[in-house]
């Protein structure tokens with residue numbers, strides 16, 4: 001498969017180049033030149049396939065011969081080694097739990113697949129790959145655990161001091177091996193600025209083979225399509241073949257993958273883009289005016305994005321049928337108070353604890369179902385993270401009900417290590433050069 005840039009449809013690069021570049025020189029995003037429609041036999045019989053089988057079939061169709069069949073199978077079995085159950089909470093309401101991977105967030109799908117693809121493409125004897133990643137919490141954990149122990153790679157994570165939750169910090173700082181953590185005395189934006197400047201620094205680029213692991217990498221988008229197909233497979237097994245997905249959205253990679261799955265033939269009636277107060281997309285869907293804004297801080301901080309990078313990909317998917325976009329996607333936006341109410345309502349209705357991001361998607365789904373006749377359509381809201389990652393958001397009563405996964409308990413006993421740095425670039429650069 002070849003990939004073009006959303007800023008230049010004539011550009012053509014192979015999968016390897018798209019993965020290592022992350023972003024084309026022209027600052028567009030890579031998209032597949034052709035989006036294959038999966039055969040009906042596969043789509044109608046999805047219920048007969050496991051998640052890794054579905055993942056392989058979808059990836060194989062998208063990538064063609066970029067990765068030979070047996071190698072692709074190995075990558076997928078290694079990367080997608082956890083499950084993604086659709087749990088029924090009430091009639092026509094299901095939660096798709098995407099937090100059963102090592103970092104307890106859906107970003108594990110993208111990060112684990114990407115790390116293994118990068119490692120696969122690194123030829124023997126090639127220079128070590130140095131991944132620089134700035135995180136506000138979830139991305140760093142997924143990338144760290146995705147690359148942990150992957151040969152010929154090293155990850156440097158920058159996180160803002162005091163601004164990630166305790167469990168997130170443990171996930172970032174207890175890995176050792178090829179992962180190192182830098183605690184930056186500043187904000188997430190400061191971390192991101194340091195990483196960006198490193199990529200433009202000649203000396204660093206000569207010395208190291210730098211790459212970013214951010215969410216716009218096409219190798220993170222592709223594996224996120226897998227769980228949409230797999231959710232549908234689970235519903236088919238229960239005799240349901242009509243579905244709505246409600247997706248907690250920030251940078252719009254998750255819902256973008258869902259739309260890619262739809263483009264490949266997955267029959268989805270409706271997508272709901274659910275956001276916090278950062279409502280650039282819901283506002284666009286209502287008014288037709290796309291107006292990026294600076295982000296505002298909320299309780300669902302993994303969705304604090306005012307200018308979602310992946311929106312341009314979604315717009316590209318609908319190039320030839322612009323009217324279809326505003327029909328297929330509907331937007332909902334909620335503030336922090338509504339988020340807390342939703343967490344409480346979910347607990348009361350189902351004795352289920354949802355993380356703040358997830359709760360926003362549930363509320364949007366409920367409102368959509370109330371306003372539309374959807375009796376014969378299953379509503380699925382995506383749960384993007386385990387609630388234990390956001391302990392400060394919950395009342396003590398609800399926090400008490402959260403089951404802490406065994407892997408989190410194990411983290412507490414591990415040794416932490418982070419290097420503290422300020423926000424100056426020379427200090428960061430000095431660290432990289434002195435710790436080569």
Ligand SMILES: *Cc1c(COP(=O)(O)O)cnc(C)c1O
Pocket residue numbers: 105106107138139215248249250251252253254255302303357358384385
């Ligand atoms: C990253 C993240 C999101 C937002 O996903 P996008 O793909 O950026 O829209 C939502 N919830 C959680 C918990 C996340 O970590």
